[in-house]
Amino acid sequence: MTNGGLNIAQSHSGQICVVTLTGRIDNTNATDVMSRLNTLIASGEKNILVDLGAVLYLTSAAFRALLVATDEAERNAARLTLCCVMGHVRELFEMGGLLDAFTVLGSREEAIARLG
Amino acid sequence: MQYIKITISNDPANLSVLRETLDRFGAEQGIPSEALIALHVVLDEIVSNVIKFAWPEGGAHEVLVRLTVLDTGVEVEVVDDGRPYDPREAPAPEQAAPGSRPRPGGVGIHMVKQLVDGFEYERVGESNCVRLTKQCIVGARSQTEGPNDKRRA
Numbered sequence: 001m002t003n004g005g006l007n008i009a010q011s012h013s014g015q016i017c018v019v020t021l022t023g024r025i026d027n028t029n030a031t032d033v034m035s036r037l038n039t040l041i042a043s044g045e046k047n048i049l050v051d052l053g054a055v056l057y058l059t060s061a062a063f064r065a066l067l068v069a070t071d072e073a074e075r076n077a078a079r080l081t082l083c084c085v086m087g088h089v090r091e092l093f094e095m096g097g098l099l100d101a102f103t104v105l106g107s108r109e110e111a112i113a114r115l116g
Numbered sequence: 117m118q119y120i121k122i123t124i125s126n127d128p129a130n131l132s133v134l135r136e137t138l139d140r141f142g143a144e145q146g147i148p149s150e151a152l153i154a155l156h157v158v159l160d161e162i163v164s165n166v167i168k169f170a171w172p173e174g175g176a177h178e179v180l181v182r183l184t185v186l187d188t189g190v191e192v193e194v195v196d197d198g199r200p201y202d203p204r205e206a207p208a209p210e211q212a213a214p215g216s217r218p219r220p221g222g223v224g225i226h227m228v229k230q231l232v233d234g235f236e237y238e239r240v241g242e243s244n245c246v247r248l249t250k251q252c253i254v255g256a257r258s259q260t261e262g263p264n265d266k267r268r269a
Binding site: 005024026027028056057058059060061063067070071088092095096097098101 | 128150156157161164209212217227230
């Protein structure tokens with residue numbers, strides 16, 4: 001696994017830019033997530049879907065990165081959506097009281113159908 | 117009693133050393149994956165806070181982390197010689213104003229409180245000592261099972 005336990009992959013499904021995060025998001029690599037998302041927003045992506053289905057766990061550093069990127073998206077008339085927020089990751093969002101802070105959809109397929 | 121002690125310098129890059137050490141210790145001792153995940157999160161939150169805030173004057177310092185298997189679970193001890201600070205007293209996350217997005221401040225410690233069964237702090241001489249305990253049954257799972265074994269649902 002690269003980037004200190006986190007892999008960041010991106011692909012397109014129509015006009016939707018899908019960012020797939022795999023591994024752990026913590027204080028060693030959350031800025032990589034923020035940088036990648038901000039770069040995509042700056043490059044003109046308007047519809048970004050972040051798939052968290054293969055994330056083992058995340059810490060508050062990840063929430064900070066996602067909140068900053070969501071703000072950045074709004075400033076650029078773009079939208080950032082999360083999908084596959086399940087298991088431990090969902091519990092951690094709930095513990096942080098941040099599940100409602102984001103647009104969270106179900107599976108990747110459902111999300112792509114909704115956003116496309 | 118099995119334990120491992122590791123000392124890192126106050127560079128956030130060294131958090132990856134802690135992560136790898138905890139993975140290895142967890143596999144060797146058979147810490148259940150759910151407890152191991154909780155320990156990873158609390159270690160990242162507590163030690164990153166120490167690195168960010170314990171030494172406002174800057175300079176090179178050390179953080180000591182000790183992981184100990186107890187009869188009833190796992191204990192994590194974090195010791196630093198920074199300014200006195202009890203992380204349990206960190207302010208709770210602020211409620212977001214209606215219609216606005218919440219800010220992440222205070223979320224980390226708020227999560228730590230929910231993830232562990234014991235959260236103690238003591239100022240010992242010139243050092244802060246934080247002691248966290250996570251109750252679990254250690255040694256019951258396969259030695260080969262690791263946190264990376266999570267399958268995509």
